[in-house]
Amino acid sequence: MQVPAQFEYERATSVAHAVDLLVKYNGAGRVIAGGHSLIPMMKLRLARPEVLIDINEVGELAGIVRDGDELRIGALVRHNELLDSAEAAQLFPILVDAERVIADPIVRNRGTVGGSLCQADPSEDLSAAFSALRADAVIQGPQIRRTVPIRDFFVGPYETVVGPDELLVELRVPVRPGSGSAFVKVSRRAGDWAVGAVGAAVWLAGDVITEIGIGLSALGAQNFVAVEAEDFLRGRVVSAEAFAEAGRIAAEHCDPPVDQRGPADYKRHLAATLVARSLTLASHRAGREV
Amino acid sequence: MTADGNGSAFGSRIRKEDARFVRGLGKFVDDVVLPGMLHGAMLRSPMAHARIVSVDVSAALAHPRVKTVITGEMLAERGMAWMPTLSYDQQAVLATDKVRFQGQEVAFVVAEDRYAARDALELIDVEYEPLPAVVDAHQALAPDAPVIRDDRPGQQDNHIFDWESGDAQRVAEVFAEADVVVEQDMLYPRVHPAPLETCGIVADMDPVSGRLTVWSTAQAPHAHRSLYAQLTGIPEHRIRVIANDIGGGFGNKVGVYPGYVCAIVASMITQQPVKWIEDRAENLMSTAFARDYHMRGEIAARSDGTILGLRVRVLADHGAFNATAQPSRYPAGFFGVFTGSYDLQAAHCSVTGVYTNKAPGGVAYSCSFRVTEAVYLVERMVDLLACELDMDPAELRMRNLIRPEQFPYDTATGWRYDSGDYPRALAKLLDMAGYHDLRAEQAAKRERGELMGIGLSFFTEAVGAGPRKHLDMYGFGMADGAELRVHPSGTAVLRVSCMSQGQGHETTFAQLVANELGIGVDEVDVVQGDTDHTPFGVGTYGSRSIAVSGAAAVTVARKVREQARLIAAAMLEADPEDLEWGDGRWYVRGVEGAGHTLAEIARAAHADIDLPDGVDGQLAASTVYNPPNLTFPFGAYLCVVDVDPDTGQVTVRRFVAVDDCGVRINPMIVDGQIHRGLADGIGMALMEHIAFDADGNHLGGSFMDYLLPTALECPSWELGETVTPSPHHPVGAKGIGEAATVGSPAAVVNAVMDALRPCGVRHADMPLTPAAVWRAIQGRALRSDLAIR
CATH class of the missing domain: 3.30.465.10 (Uridine Diphospho-n-acetylenolpyruvylglucosamine Reductase; domain 3)
Incomplete structure (x- = not known):
């Protein structure tokens, strides 16, 4: 039976009030907003906050x-x-x-x-x-x-x-000029967590990548980012080859978890594929085709 | 309205139930609230295989809102620690000696509210001594495998049964003559019916009357009552089982679960009503799963594509207790129909059932007793043969389908198919789909390196069990009763033994009766699911409702109509033989438009006119329908997919389904059933399965892990129909409840395999998740029954 353990409930009316309540409960309180992660975890008793601090009216x-x-x-x-x-x-x-x-x-x-x-x-x-x-x-x-x-x-x-x-x-x-960005995701079904997902943002001056951001989700990237692939691309001219290489580098440096969504070799392959695809789309949106 | 059952009540696209369902006014078991009702919660085993050293419930009993805690030991004192299964095995109600699967029932807390009941579960201290788990069915019979069922006297291993069907010798002969033999191992993975409403019960033992009333999610209320009587010793006539609205069953709600028994015992102990409602994880982890068939198929043919024979070897994983719901003589259900829709010379299958440390069940999940596994096997094998012969799979099927003039057709494994025109259905499918254009499009795409697949499946089901002579459920012959009473005003109440779980019985059965009696569909109410108010029968599963109870309803309506003839004859002062039925009236032949309607006759039947001999007055009848044979719905399906070779993602672009379920009573409900089953097929083919890790941990215990398909994975279904009436059903209906679930998985898998053909992929097991497809392309297919490593 999925019912949460007993908890108290407080409704915050401002940011200051919410912080006051957090201080008051000294670590025993959990902030609740949409509740779509916390409440299922509470029902399964994987989370047992003593107090819920509701910020929905802040x-x-x-x-x-x-x-x-x-x-x-x-x-x-x-x-x-x-x-x-x-x-x-x-x-x-x-x-x-x-x-x-x-x-x-x-x-x-x-x-x-x-x-x-x-x-x-x-x-x-x-x-x-x-x-x-x-x-x-x-x-x-x-x-x-x-x-x-x-x-x-x-x-x-x-x-x-x-x-x-x-x-x-x-x-x-x-907000900086010359930007383009994109997010691509593979999941087993609509609404499921990602098997692997990659977000890419590029900032271009002409054909040259002046700044770059590559975020990886579900693929075991440290802090969600592919720093080595970013370093490789920064200062380069956009090209399919460069994006493919960035994908290869990102795949090499991530450490995907093995679970029922897929084995590590597949997820690594996915990282490479999705990095290249997201970069291509981001670049397209920044006005540069590869 | 005509006497041959083709009146205007058929064909209406209506649903009487929807008014309450769309307003949220259905009454499900969790809506039942009784004064003084207590709440139960089940403690379950965290381990797949362990010896129970001790169970200490003292802290839970000390909880101020806990009324009692039931343990296996307490049940053993009452002789109720074990209960019989539908396969004549025994299943632990609460574990006493060992736990044998993760999620097995260990103790049952009864408290004043559900929060307290749940809190108290954490106060129970169970000491387990872990044992190695049997997870891989292929290792279950290894000499060093731990013996799971040491409770069974003489059981030295994990073997349950060996069963075979067909003629092995004859198969060997045709295989020897064959030009080509194709072999393939394939797994139909463990899946779950996953009804949106989980299982539940309210048990109310009245200490004054000695009567037990049970509200529960029961697809087979009468069978449940009999089992409760056997278990508890309460006489059967003092037990009333009520199934109100049920939110989906798909076979999951055929059997009796330990939670039901515990709630009944708890009500007997506390003398208060007790409610127990299972949560999602409990439903997915402990209640009846389906499939889990490890199959090896061999198909033999001539080089011109004439299929000669089929041989199948099956390893059936039944979990920790053999609780499969199926007729006694069929331990592998109706798997024997694996010859499918083809005219073969010889066929043989052998099935070995084994115990593993997994949940028991093996229900017919939206299929009639393993027909889904059988259809999947033969349809994959035919596609593999087409590949081997480099023949078009549609052409290969057309060449080998049973021909219309061969019906009734006796199969190589002993089934008599009632009726069919298979080539017509396949031709219609190919035409609707634009098959040749699709193949041309595929060829162009292959040139460009794009992966597009076209998958076919042709299925024949075997549904509507009995007859009672050959088929039973837990010793009850598979024949079902119906009672019909026409009130003085001419409105009618039909009582049937089957039980809707969303299939629309209230509408369809009313249409059947209205059609026979010439009254309005709204003038017929259907009573089901209450053992005090319905005749005995074995319930709704295996697409039995229309085939068996529907036939009973028509039969009883015709009996009432014949009574009405006699009364009308008295009213008209005519010889009954001179009366004809038409346009909702009995009239003297030649005087159409005169005569009497059923309402007029019903009034007279309850009035003071002199009744003819042999008529007792009133209009009512009952019957028990014992089907002479199964019915055999069939269909031809085609699926078009696109596969992304880099991510392995499969997109189902089109799905065309031509179904022949005999005469259609309510086309909207038929379409709805097909839509549901097609979605189900996409789910099983692409995402649904339950795997276990090496310790026997269940890896599909939530809807985040056990994925059900959504509208976004489903194309806009393209439906077509042919109508080949069943010769032995009174209105020619065959049943549609499960056809699409049975037929669609093979079409999806065949489509994906067709798409992957340029990659050299021959076979990969369901579910074809992105990872599974990519791994198949790499030549390193995943095993879907085990945890991914």
Whole structure:
């Protein structure tokens, strides 16, 4: 029988209030937003928070806004809001690509961007997408509000730098010219976690890659990124050969978990294939065919 | 309305049930709430094979809201620690000596609410002594394999049965004459019926009346009642089993599960009603699985493509207890129909059943007793033969199909197919699909290195069991009752022994009766699933409902119509022999438009007119229908897939299905059944399976692990039909509940294998996940019954 263990419930009305509650419960509280990871885990009793701190009514955490050379995405933005955002679609098609294949409409109606990142599931699509975009995470604690590059956000599976008395507030994605991005995913079925997924962002000056981001999900990449492949591509001219080589390098440096979604050799092959495909599509969107 | 059963009540695309279902007003077992009702929760084994050293429930009993905790030891004192299975084995209700699969029932907590019941599970301390697990069916009979069933006197190994069918000698002869023999090992992996509503029960033992009332998810309520009587000692007439609305069964709800027995015992002990509702993981891990057939097929043919014979060797993994639901004389179910739709000279199969440390079950999941495995085997073998002969698989099938003039057709393994026109169905399929254009498109794509596949499958089912003389379920002959009562106003109530799980019986059965009596479909109500209010019968599975209970409904309606003839004759002061039935009336021959409707006759039957001899008054009848033979629905399916060679992803682009289920009563329900089964086939072919790791851990215990297909994996189905009535069914219907599940997996797999032909791939086992397809292309196929390593 799947019913959670007993827990207390608090409803936060502001970011400050939420942080106060986190401090008050001193590590025994868990923040709940969409609840699409936490509640199933509680029902299976894999998670047993003593207190749930509900942030669903914290308006400060909502909304997607363009702010100068950044796109700010509130932690409480629902997946569907991001999927439907014209601004995000125009600036960062990678996010729309990813959101389109995250779970199903019911989950996307309720699940949040911040919740997905804080869950830090090694198969989470948005972790790879925001890593490719080199976004920053804004975290509010009792004393300070700090900004952490998303690539330093993840400590390990299901573990982030957000402390027990801290709250992820928003993501800030830098807007720079010459960009193109894309996300590709292979899953066994619509709505399933990725067997492997790759997000790529390129910033081009003419044919030359001035900056690059490659995020890997479910493929056992350290911090969700293919740093070696990025280093290989930075400064190069876009080409099918270069993208294929980047795929090979990414595959070599990831360490895919073996599970019922596939054996390691397949996932490694998938990493190479999807890196090349996502780069090709990102480059196309930046106006350069390969 | 005509007397031959082709009245206007047939063909309506209606569903009486939908009004309540779409408004969320169905009444399922979890909707049953009784005063003072307690809640049960099951403690299950975390291990696949272990000796139980001790079970300490004292802390759980001390929980303030816990009423009792039932253990295997307590049940043993009542002689109820074990229960019989439908295959005459025994299954532990609660483990006493060992646990034999992960998820096996160990203790049952009864508490005032479900939260307390769940909390108390964690307070039970069970000490296990782990034993090595038998996971690989191929190792089950190894001399050093641990013996799982040491509870069975004399059992020295994990062997359950050997069964064979056909003529081995004759097969050897035709194989010797053959120009070509093709062999292939294939696994139909363990899958699960996975109904969206899990299993559950509310048991209410009334200490005053001595009556036990059970609300449960039962596809076979009468059989459940008999088993409860046998187990508990409560007389059968004091047990009432009620199945309200059921949210899908697919065979999963045929048998009796330990949770049901525990809830009944708990109600007997506490003298309060007890509810137990299984969760998703419990359903997937412990209730009846399906398939798990390791098959080796050999097909022999002449070089011109004439198929001569078929030989199959099967290793059947039955799990820890042999609980397969099937007729007693058929330990491998109806697998003997593996000769399929082809006119063969000889065939033979031998099946060996083994115990492993996995959940018991082996139900007919949306198929009539292993027909799905049989169809998959023969349809893969025919495709492999086509490959070997470099013949078009459609042409090869057309050449070997049983011809219309051969019906009734006696197969090489002893089945008598009732009727069919197979070439017509296949020709219609090829025409609908635009087969030759598809092959041309494929050829062009192959030139460009693209992988497109076209898969065919032609299936014949064997459904609607009995007759009772040859077929039984747990000793009950497979014949089903029906009762019909027409009220004074001319409205009618039909009572049947079968039980809908979503198939629309309330509509279809009303149409059957309305059609016979010339009244409206809304004027017939159908009562099912309540043993106090329905006649005995063995229930709904193996597509029995229309074939058996439907025939019973028509038979009983015709009996009532004959009663009405006698009464109408008295009303009209005519000889009954001079009356004719038409347009919903009995009238004197030659005087159409006069005469009396059923409502008028019903009024008279309850009034004070002088009734003729042999008529007791009122309009009511009952019957028991004992089918003279099975019915044999058939169909031809075609699937088109595209395969991404780099990721191994399969996209089902088209699926064309031509079904012949005999006469169609409600075309919308028929289409719905086919849609469901086709989706099921895509699920099994591409994603559904249950694997186990080396320790016997179940790797499919949630819907994140056990994937069901969604609309996004399904193309827009293209359906066609031919109608070949069953000669022995009163309206010529054959049954459609499972046809598409039976026929579709082979079409999908054949399509993927056809796509992979340029890569040199001959066969890969289901499910054809992206990883499995890519590995097959690499020549290193995955084994889908074991954990990926």
